Amino acid sequence: MQNRISLPALIVLAIIAIALPLIPYQLHVSTYVVQMFMQAVTYAIAVLGMVVVLGYTGQINLAQAAFFGLGAYGVALGTVGGGINFWISLMLGVGAATVAGLALGLTTLRLGGHYLAMITISFQQIFDLILVNWVEFTRGPDGIAGIGRPSLFGWELADDKAYLVLCTAVLYALVFAVWYLPSTRLGRAMRSVRENELAAEVVGVHTLRTKVIAFALSALLGAIGGALYAGGFAYISPDNFNFARSIEFLTATLLGGAQSPFGGVIGTVLIVQLPEWLKHLPESLRFIKDVYLAVYGIGVILIMVFLYEGIWGLVKNLRAKYFTTPQITTDTRGVQPLVLDVQGDGSRPLLRLENLQKHFGGLKAVDGIDIDVQRGTVHALIGPNGSGKTTSLNVVSGIYRPTGGKVVLDGEDVSMLKPHQRAGRGVGRTFQNIRLFASLSALENVMVGAQRDNNPIPKGDKALRDRAMSALQFVGMADRAHVIVRNLPYGHQRLVEIARVLAGHPKLLLLDEPAAGLNQTEKMEFVELLKRLRGHGLTIFLIDHDMGLVEKVSDRITVLNFGRKIAEGAPAEVLRNPDVIAAYLGTAGEANAAA
């Protein structure tokens, strides 16, 4: 389990957490030290945003300083320029940042990584230009001084130390929220996007929405940090919010460990402290202080190469290695048997492909095929390599839009729906090259499958978990529920992938070469599994190259060649069809010509 912390560790954490802000509060420390704490605390809040977007969701954000700046300028312009209450100014700034985050996310997140990196840098640059040049509004390069501090329930926070305690309390609350996030529905969706975006979409995660929410949350956290920063230092200027600051946030996140809020906080403290420590270097090494940004640069490369999960990841891995025995088997008592809801109108085919076409430029990968998959049957699609099988499956699951023709699911034309929308209507699929969420546990993988839209199970995490356990039980993997799937053998990964689909109550199960890579024993077990699924009345549409397997499990077979249907019928008759044999083995004439 990702989020289980042992009791002693919790107590130690709690003591440190409470003691930290009290150090400056109780002891007689200089304003300088208080300010350093203030910087670390407000930066850490912005870094939490990076944890959500980069660590959890796997999306880059190189404009966190701009969001930080939006929060800061909200408070500064609100309290100084507009004479508005601190909290209202804060909300205005945070609101503006969140809207900006949503807008940026909606325009670019569907395009993926490189674009996002580019767009966020552009946004950061434009933000900089506006801060410096729009003097009437932002007061330009001189910045804004005399920023107010709030009162809370009549308690004035004008004192530095009191204000710092407030900021620290906010940080703790947000660390807790960010720490809790991964084990929620949204958090699982985010992590599934990070691990394998295509698979996430196909099993029913609204990937675009998930990424946009992650991005907006990141902007929101950045702005909260910035707003508190403005109150803390009472003076801000554009220099505080430039690209270099964004890089600092990024470095802190990576150094500490992007996948945990604790890592983010550790990284921030180190980054804020680094210039201080460099002051104490011996004279001969003092030059490093002047090039500390260069040190960040090298640091970033070294972290990427040697310490990808950051300091927190290193600690976690060491702990896992030396101090805890990994929990390998899971208690499976009380797991309910899997129920598959296969009710429906039996008078029409569950899946109908009507004159389906998919062209890539001039290549007609699928060139007008008609197939009816009857409810409750196992229907196999076979054909030589390049005959259009996988392309057809991709069109059915929504990865490709058809060039022409229709995909009709249970009477509804779904041709133009996105994969997650089809998953929400009961289309489930597996992939030829297994696509699991590698760093999630088997249980979490299957829970992502269970949390598709319209899954007919009760609300709440408990129901998702129960459903997932039932699905794992069905494929015989319940006792390995808590193993990280990356560590499972290949055959077991196949089973988890099938459980992930089953947890979502599929009406139609699409299997893309499910037996590929399995050994003989595994294949036989797999055939048994397919027969059990058919026994439950599930409709299955599958591709495979193993004719033995296809013949054993199928009720009906369609054969494709060069994107067209060349035969269809019961297994025995199709596999003896001369056209089919010719397609696979070549005709006698061709064989002679080749000889």
Place this chain on the structure above:
Amino acid sequence: MEFITENLQILFTGLGLGSIYALVALGFVLIIRATNVVNFAQGDFAMLGGYAMVLFFTGLGWPYWIAFIGALLAMAVFGVLFNYGVYYPLRHRSFLPVLISTLGASIFLQNTVLYVAGPQPKPLDKLLNFDGITLGGVFLDSQYIVILVATVALVFFTFLFFEKTLLGKKLQATSQDKDMARLLGIPVALMIAITFIYSAVLGGIAGVLVGPILFVSIGMGSIIALKAFAATIIGGFGDVKGAIVGGLLLGVIESLAAQHISVPYKDAYAFLALFLFLLFRPQGIFGEKVSEKA
């Protein structure tokens, strides 16, 4: 008439600047095709080339051409270092670690050069000894002419190199399918190293060419790179032709907008154009829509 002359003048300047974006964008695209990763230090290649020229020509007093060749050799060596220091250790990882690593390299390069050379921008002499020529009321600055000619020559050379030589074909094979290339006995790691060298030299040339106009400065690289990258998106991600057309287009848009709208926001227009493209034609001018294969 004056309106036309003025705009022709701007068009000329825009094409000159656009050529620089195009050259850096070309370097981007070559690396994208070879490694599937955007190199965020691409602009710093131009910056380094510029500083190498300043060092050899202004600092050490070498003759112009010797200094120029020296700068290109230095960039070639740097390309090797960059390949093995920044890309190679991460070659089996997903794009995000590599992207972040190149970003780290960029920060490192800028701040190291800042420390060594100081924050003051450095002037650089023009290649030719005359200011320029006036043609129909339009003043053609000699350096802009040099830039345009050099860009055309380099684009032509790149085309010949990739299409007509065996090495170029091996490079193309590597960028299209690494596994297949490896099976055919093409040394993939070497091919990628060569791509980095070529890309670094192209960047270096851009830096040397633009130095006399913009001055050689720490930040020159990142701003050129951002626009060059915008150019690759506008032209079509990973498309060579697109990078060049996109670069020229951006240069012209930027110069026209700066003249007719507002100068302080000169650098924002490229990004504005980029946003518009992303909204309405995300695949760019020459790009095709591609989706991930299952």
